[in-house]
Amino acid sequence: MATTKLKINGKEHAVDVDPSTPLLWVLRDHLNLVGTKYGCGVASCGACVVHLEGEAVRSCVTKVSRAAGKEVVTIEGLSENGDHPLQQAWEQVDVPQCGYCQSGQIMSAAVLLREIPNPTDEEIDLAMTGNICRCGTYLRIRKAIHLAAEIQNEIK
């Protein structure tokens, strides 16, 4: 055990865990930030995507030691009032079915939208291929990302 200092969603935390513990389980078990989901544990489904220094990472294979002292953003901190363009778009398009994978989908999409403000279908597919939705909401995810791009452009 060792104390690791973390900055998550702008808030400082100190957790006393084995430094090899994946960030996912620190978020979920120790910090009660359960919006980040466990799906596979092997970086294959995308349910656990969070932002580490602004980049989308699979928290299930990211050791907490790697996140020490860096900025981590989870779905809970994506926006202050739950109104990130993606969150608005997801609501308007009514994307989710079971909803379990959607935090990870939104977190992956957020990096895409930052890098490519007006992504094409192909760019969306490429960026979102790492996120499985077992309910099959991929078409709505695509639609919501396009809508979020519009909302984002209006804000700017």
Place this chain on the structure above:
Amino acid sequence: MTLVKTTLNRRSFLRAALLAGGGMVLSFSWMAGCKPSGRKALEMPEEWFELNSYIKIGENGVISLSSPNPEFGQNVKTSMPMILAEELDVDWDNVVVEQADFLPDRFKNQFTGGSQAIRSNWTPLRTVGATARQMLILAAAKHWNVPATEITTEPGILLHKASGKQASYGEMASAASQIPIPEEVELKKVSDFKIIGTSKKNVDVKNIVNGKPLFSLDYKTEGMLTAMIVHPPAFGMQLKSIDDSAAITMPGIQSIFTIDTLTGDIDQNFFDATSFTKMAVVVGNSTWEVMQAKKALKIAWEEEPERVFRRSASWMQGSEIIKATFPPGLESTDDHLAKMAEFTKKPGQILRRDGDPEGAFKKASKIIERTYTAPFLAHNTMEPVNCFAHVTAEKAELYGPLQAPEYINATLSQRLGLPKDKIHIKLARMGGGFGLRAYGHHLIEAAVISQQVKAPVKLVYTREDEMTAGLYRPAYSATYRAALDENNQLIAFHVKGGGIPEMPVAPHRFPAGAIDNYLAEGWSITSNITTGIFRAPRSNFMACAEQSFLDELAAEMGKDPIDFRLELLERAKTAPVGENNDYQADRYAGVLRLARDKSNWNETKQGIHRGVSAYFCHNSYVAEVVDLVMKNGTPKVEKVVAAIDCGIVVNKDAAVNMAEGAIVDGIGNALFGEMPFKDGAPQKNNFPSYRMIRANEAPKEIDVHFVGSETDPTGMGEPPFAPVFAAVANALYKATGTRFYNQPFINGLTTG
């Protein structure tokens, strides 16, 4: 208007006062973190008046509606309250929705599966809503001293036009809650519906996109421990001995032991299907620590002799208890395929015979025979199996993903030694179900572990634990034969289908009834690999086999595949053959015609290969046309047109969403889905090896059309799933010139 008796379920009208005295108040405390509805912030009332189990009205007019059935993404948590709100006649924006707990004394049919949630609750929920509305009317009539028949409602408002009196539901709620339950109430005319048939957003969408704790895997309580199981690595194996000397000293580990969840003296329910009952258990402080200790366990396994147990003969409650067995041995897919091929050659059990099929085949000019197979499939719900349990000497509290709570509480009661009414099951939003969650073994496991460690426990399966724990879609095979006469006319049809371990043939479905000489046979092979219901059970294979065969048959006969099906349906409608045909030929033809029109079927486009398929299951009719392109030898479905007849559509956009999802799911499973076995061991255990359809493989467009209908609603979750397999197969034939007889189709393609 329709008059209905309200006596359907008297107990569901129990009052809050009675309930409070009934000991059903749960001690769970997560509601604070989980607002009943995320749609918008409504001012909560100071006092709620309960009109019945489903409906509470606040003094300020806010309406609280309980959604009785478990939610796994099919959106019943929105559509069921929509039905209540419609008959109650309230403004949807003034409604908050709560997920009901499993309370069989209060709610009917708390079962999610078989696409039956809306169908089975349609009239009960309408009646409940209409009854509460009538009680408000009666209260107003008494208060205003006017005849009840002169009172009308507008959303949330009671009106007496003659005197100009009016009151909000909130004002009358207290008085209405004291009104005796009317014997009979009127239901609205379909044409008067204001909410049903519109599109209402998922009541939890805000919570979902903000990462709120909606799932039982997200649940945590003071003093809660985390538990994980280790089950045998192969079917036909059992736990022999366990060496925990290394694991027990690892950080955060509390205890390690073995459990036997279903000892032989327990009468299992139909949905108690479980693969492994004897397991190693690791309990500790956190998920990661337990995962590590689990890996450090040294466990010896041995072959299991025949397993004998007692279970219900059918899913019907109270059906007889029979002796059931799992055969011993370590099974492999190669052996399965060989065995199934053997069975296709032997006579099966005759399920239906019309005319003289044997005679017709003898005199046929041409016989077409094709055999289709499908492998075991894992459900792969995105949320792995988990369950919270807190069992004490007095009671058990459980919270987990579960489609069929009524099928597990009797087993829990026997296993825990607690009366049924001391077992409280809260229904978690499920991170997917697809049939897997009908089986409640994880509740028993969690409860047994909690009882042993005397603490609240959350049982968590790893993805690997879940994917290798069985309850798969069965493996199937079906052989179709058609006899053509010298004029190339169809004179006889024969289907012989079977599976491991169940027979998939529905002998009275189309094309039974459309062909003079018809024979249906079935067979089954026992196995110790456990199987369970999987989205559109049996239909998910039979639709593929049958609709692929009809496509090939149409081509052999030189007919357009849609025209050929319509000809058969015309025959089934005008001069049906045989008895018990379990479909309506005109509704079947209706969806085919609609799909033909909406897809511009007769148009050909360069590079686009089209396949059609139509199927009837779960009381609904669906026809689908797939547009497929080949890119570097890899198939890609670009567009799907679906025509659906599921009667009245309650929540339009949610139904479209579900159809889209079912189609994507079907394309994925048709192309990629399989769980092979070697020596009893599942050969895939996580997503890197088990291929799932991904964003870039999903169609660009899915165009969903509903047949306008005033018929009571029927299934929606499964019917759009079954037909797409064959539509893909038929399009693949157009693209490659090769027929695809064996799922997953990717194995028949050279690239992919």
